[in-house]
Amino acid sequence: xxxxxxxxxxxxxxxxxxxxxxxxxxxxxxxxxxxxxxxxxxxxxxxxxxxxxxxxxxxxxxxxxxxxxxxxxxxxxxxxxxxxxxxxxxxxxxxxxxxxxxxxxxxxxxxxxxxxxxxxxxxxxxxxxxxxxxxxxxxxxxxxxxxxxxxxxxxxxxxxxxxxxxxxxxxxxxxxxxxxxxxxxxxxxxxxxxxxxxxxxxxxxxxxxxxxxxxxxxxxxxxxxxxxxxxxxxxxxxxxxxxxxxxxxxxxxxxxxxxxxxxx
Amino acid sequence: xxxxxxxxxxxxxxxxxxxxxxxxxxxxxxxxxxxxxxxxxxxxxxxxxxxxxxxxxxxxxxxxxxxxxxxxxxxxxxxxxxxxxxxxxxxxxxxxxxxxxxxxxxxxxxxxxxxxxxxxxxxxxxxxxxxxxxxxxxxxxxxxxxxxxxxxxxxxxxxxxxxxxxxxxxxxxxxxxxxxxxxxxxxxxxxxxxxxxxxxxxxxxxxxxxxxxxxxxxxxxxxxxxxxxxxxxxxxxxxxxxxxxxxxxxxxxxxxxxxxxxxxxxxxxxxxxxxxxxxxxxxxxxxxxxxxxxxxxxxxxxxxxxxxxxxxxxxxxxxxxxxxxxxxxxxxxxxxxxxxxxxxxxxxxxxxxxxxxxxxxxxxxxxxxxxxxxxxxxxx
Numbered sequence: 001x002x003x004x005x006x007x008x009x010x011x012x013x014x015x016x017x018x019x020x021x022x023x024x025x026x027x028x029x030x031x032x033x034x035x036x037x038x039x040x041x042x043x044x045x046x047x048x049x050x051x052x053x054x055x056x057x058x059x060x061x062x063x064x065x066x067x068x069x070x071x072x073x074x075x076x077x078x079x080x081x082x083x084x085x086x087x088x089x090x091x092x093x094x095x096x097x098x099x100x101x102x103x104x105x106x107x108x109x110x111x112x113x114x115x116x117x118x119x120x121x122x123x124x125x126x127x128x129x130x131x132x133x134x135x136x137x138x139x140x141x142x143x144x145x146x147x148x149x150x151x152x153x154x155x156x157x158x159x160x161x162x163x164x165x166x167x168x169x170x171x172x173x174x175x176x177x178x179x180x181x182x183x184x185x186x187x188x189x190x191x192x193x194x195x196x197x198x199x200x201x202x203x204x205x206x207x208x209x210x211x212x213x214x215x216x217x218x219x220x221x222x223x224x225x226x227x228x229x230x231x232x233x234x235x236x237x238x239x240x241x242x243x244x245x246x247x248x249x250x251x252x253x254x255x256x257x258x259x260x261x262x263x264x
Numbered sequence: 265x266x267x268x269x270x271x272x273x274x275x276x277x278x279x280x281x282x283x284x285x286x287x288x289x290x291x292x293x294x295x296x297x298x299x300x301x302x303x304x305x306x307x308x309x310x311x312x313x314x315x316x317x318x319x320x321x322x323x324x325x326x327x328x329x330x331x332x333x334x335x336x337x338x339x340x341x342x343x344x345x346x347x348x349x350x351x352x353x354x355x356x357x358x359x360x361x362x363x364x365x366x367x368x369x370x371x372x373x374x375x376x377x378x379x380x381x382x383x384x385x386x387x388x389x390x391x392x393x394x395x396x397x398x399x400x401x402x403x404x405x406x407x408x409x410x411x412x413x414x415x416x417x418x419x420x421x422x423x424x425x426x427x428x429x430x431x432x433x434x435x436x437x438x439x440x441x442x443x444x445x446x447x448x449x450x451x452x453x454x455x456x457x458x459x460x461x462x463x464x465x466x467x468x469x470x471x472x473x474x475x476x477x478x479x480x481x482x483x484x485x486x487x488x489x490x491x492x493x494x495x496x497x498x499x500x501x502x503x504x505x506x507x508x509x510x511x512x513x514x515x516x517x518x519x520x521x522x523x524x525x526x527x528x529x530x531x532x533x534x535x536x537x538x539x540x541x542x543x544x545x546x547x548x549x550x551x552x553x554x555x556x557x558x559x560x561x562x563x564x565x566x567x568x569x570x571x572x573x574x575x576x577x578x579x580x581x582x583x584x585x586x587x588x589x590x591x592x593x594x595x596x597x598x599x600x601x602x603x604x605x606x607x608x609x610x611x612x613x614x615x616x617x618x619x620x621x622x623x624x625x626x627x628x629x630x631x632x633x634x635x636x637x638x639x640x641x642x643x644x
Binding site: 076151155168170194196197199202204225227229230 | 298299300340345346347348349350353354357372376377381471472473504505507508509510511512513514515516543576577578579580581582583584586588590593595606
């Protein structure tokens with residue numbers, strides 16, 4: 001007893017007791033939870049993926065998002081953002097962030113394989129319920145109404161991403177990116193999860209068919225040619241005006257100078 | 265400068281004989297003949313240049329007609345710099361543009377190379393009328409005053425002035441017709457209309473643009489045969505439950521009655537005032553709002569119309585809760601009563617008080633308490 005009494009206040013003992021208590025509670029929970037055999041087998045597979053995801057998360061993400069995804073001063077919480085958010089942010093190269101700043105730009109280089117991303121998505125999905133990665137069926141826009149999608153796009157998306165999906169400026173250095181390189185999957189995931197400052201467009205608000213219609217419209221924009229000629233980036237009156245007062249006015253001034261010069 | 269006003273034929277030391285009107289040469293400026301003036305070969309060359317430009321112009325007109333007939337309007341070609349463009353548009357534009365450009369260029373070349381380029385002076389009269397004419401005009405005015413008796417007949421003079429003053433009144437009165445009353449605006453003055461919208465207590469909030477894009481009939485092959493379901497069918501617009509809008513979400517919304525009113529009025533006046541956005545944030549993120557309990561579980565409804573000059577705004581940043589107007593960068597903080605944090609807007613964004621009806625859908629509790637949209641006189 002003297003041995004115990006002497007070491008009772010040691011910090012090691014406190015930690016050991018905590019670990020012991022956690023193991024006991026966790027074990028009891030696992031033992032008491034009636035798990036079906038098939039589900040248990042699935043859970044084991046998922047467990048290893050989640051563990052791998054956790055490992056990758058601790059290495060690549062935890063410095064900003066916290067060891068348990070609780071968020072820190074530099075990064076928001078990931079509890080409840082769902083697998084779709086991870087898939088969107090990491091597969092487009094937005095995360096891990098290259099440098100802190102107003103915008104998290106998409107990058108072409110991505111340090112993670114698809115398997116890695118799936119593992120991290122599984123880990124983050126396990127932190128709390130959130131939107132799942134959309135299925136191929138959800139993404140199939142083949143039978144969607146493109147014109148209706150255009151109307152929804154102009155009401156819900158065009159204010160930031162511009163009517164032709166070219167993107168636009170937000171406040172204080174932030175911007176809404178161009179959608180010209182976005183795949184149906186990233187488009188749908190962005191609507192589901194509201195990355196960075198984009199609002200969330202849930203399935204209750206824009207049901208799957210509406211999202212398919214919007215995707216169909218964006219793909220239509222991506223594939224559209226410019227029947228009218230030089231499209232000047234499809235930015236509308238601003239670039240057209242700049243082109244007018246620079247290139248066209250320069251040509252007119254040159255013509256006026258030629259008319260005015262005395263012939264020799 | 266005196267050269268321009270001295271009468272024709274005054275030698276003034278120039279020593280030249282009086283020339284035909286409009287042809288008097290300016291003797292002081294040395295004239296340097298052009299190559300086309302001295303070298304007949306150069307003149308021939310210039311003539312050929314001009315003529316070939318006119319010929320080319322004709323050729324482009326022919327090409328235009330050929331392109332119009334031959335090129336399929338839907339065909340697309342790749343042109344460097346321009347990218348994928350409509351073949352027909354580009355061909356028609358290029359040939360017609362070249363045809364007219366060549367006519368212009370040929371005309372200028374003709375004038376520059378072959379028409380005379382001798383400097384000439386055109387003589388002009390003084391701007392002031394001769395003294396005799398001004399005196400006569402003055403006398404005519406005095407005689408008219410005398411003969412009409414404008415001074416003598418006081419009654420006529422005063423009634424005439426009265427009639428002239430009253431005459432513009434019908435024109436002003438007719439301005440009222442700029443506003444056409446409909447059954448929805450009956451009994452409201454134009455001033456009332458500026459400060460009220462379609463929103464009333466209990467009016468359901470529906471998502472904008474969510475009519476079902478379905479067609480009434482399709483044949484066995486899936487081809488559409490029936491009329492599309494009308495976008496004006498207000499029943500097709502989706503009402504919104506609070507749980508439909510996640511935290512960080514945004515819905516562009518309108519009053520349930522709007523499609524019907526819009527259809528009846530045939531214009532967008534009602535929409536221009538009633539359009540709103542719904543945003544949801546965590547209730548503890550709301551620092552202030554324009555009335556107590558105007559939110560539903562963190563869902564706030566704000567006007568979509570900028571208070572600066574009335575652009576529709578929905579650039580909502582869900583993390584900063586800022587609403588940015590793309591026209592002039594006015595920025596409103598929706599977590600703080602919609603106050604202006606940046607830009608030229610002078611007033612905060614009006615908030616619509618909202619609640620939930622017995623079926624669980626979002627409704628307005630009343631109309632806006634402040635007029636929406638850009639400022640007008642009665643509204644500071």
